[in-house]
Amino acid sequence: MTDSFDFPRSLRQAQLELHQVRADLAALALTLPWSAEPMPAWSTPSGHWRPSSRPESPGWTEEEQQQVNALRDRARELSITISTHPFWGTVEPGRVIEARMALKHEHADNDPTERLSS
Numbered sequence: 001m002t003d004s005f006d007f008p009r010s011l012r013q014a015q016l017e018l019h020q021v022r023a024d025l026a027a028l029a030l031t032l033p034w035s036a037e038p039m040p041a042w043s044t045p046s047g048h049w050r051p052s053s054r055p056e057s058p059g060w061t062e063e064e065q066q067q068v069n070a071l072r073d074r075a076r077e078l079s080i081t082i083s084t085h086p087f088w089g090t091v092e093p094g095r096v097i098e099a100r101m102a103l104k105h106e107h108a109d110n111d112p113t114e115r116l117s118s
Contacts, residue, residue, distance in 0.1 A: 015082055038057060
């Protein structure tokens, strides 16, 4: 049986923001050219076991690269904040992984007062 953990608000908010940052990065990636650097179009040779091709990529603009870098930097900061939070020192050693997994699946809609401020 899994007991619930009493996560501090700051830890729950950091995890929620990390989920949002990762979702923002994934959404941005869907809009970007397939290559960060300009690359010519290519395709596998005829009769290849797994046909594949890519159109020409203009590469990412400076603004797109800055957006990606900012999101990656924020995700890294949040990951560090979460993994080094003092709360983990209060968890029974044999239950840290269980607690970490519970935090990853904790949802802000369980507490309507817990929202990221825009």
